Amino acid sequence: MKYQRLSKEQLEELHVEFINFLSTQTITAEEWDDLKLNKPEVAEEEIDIFSDLVWEKVLTNAKYVEHFSKDQIHLFTLAEDQMQLIAIKVNNKSIDITTKEGYQWLQDNLLNDEVVFYNASKEYSEDKNGDKFALIQQGANITNGELYRYFAKWIQDKENG
Numbered sequence: 238m239k240y241q242r243l244s245k246e247q248l249e250e251l252h253v254e255f256i257n258f259l260s261t262q263t264i265t266a267e268e269w270d271d272l273k274l275n276k277p278e279v280a281e282e283e284i285d286i287f288s289d290l291v292w293e294k295v296l297t298n299a300k301y302v303e304h305f306s307k308d309q310i311h312l313f314t315l316a317e318d319q320m321q322l323i324a325i326k327v328n329n330k331s332i333d334i335t336t337k338e339g340y341q342w343l344q345d346n347l348l349n350d351e352v353v354f355y356n357a358s359k360e361y362s363e364d365k366n367g368d369k370f371a372l373i374q375q376g377a378n379i380t381n382g383e384l385y386r387y388f389a390k391w392i393q394d395k396e397n398g
Contacts, residue, residue: 238285240292296366301382312385324355
């Protein structure tokens with residue numbers, strides 16, 4: 238398995254897609270019930286294949302991911318040939334930006350000396366989707382990019398005076 242198995246809840250949400258997947262494998266509902274009962278390892282393998290297909294599509298379509306920790310935000314745009322990062326670090330131990338109050342403090346204090354911005358970019362390895370999945374395994378979430386675009390514009394405006 239290349240990625241990770243979808244959770245029971247995710248599989249339930251993708252019930253129709255899974256049925257379609259089984260039909261492309263020429264597995265009927267009766268055969269599926271039989272596999273689950275008599276050859277659970279084969280049924281597990283089919284779920285793993287389906288999970289990888291879903292992850293592959295999700296990762297291919299992902300354009301932004303973000304990761305929040307107590308004192309940092311990592312915002313990535315997943316361009317065609319590289320990942321670009323905007324990192325925001327709060328150098329104040331009393332602020333936890335994962336809380337509503339801490340995030341509000343950050344919003345109100347973007348120009349504070351305790352708030353530091355970093356930019357970086359990184360070429361993908363041979364496995365672009367594997368690189369994206371590694372970010373997710375480290376706690377990043379796929380997003381619509383609103384926060385990345387906000388800070389990219391904010392930084393550009395700040396640099397342009």
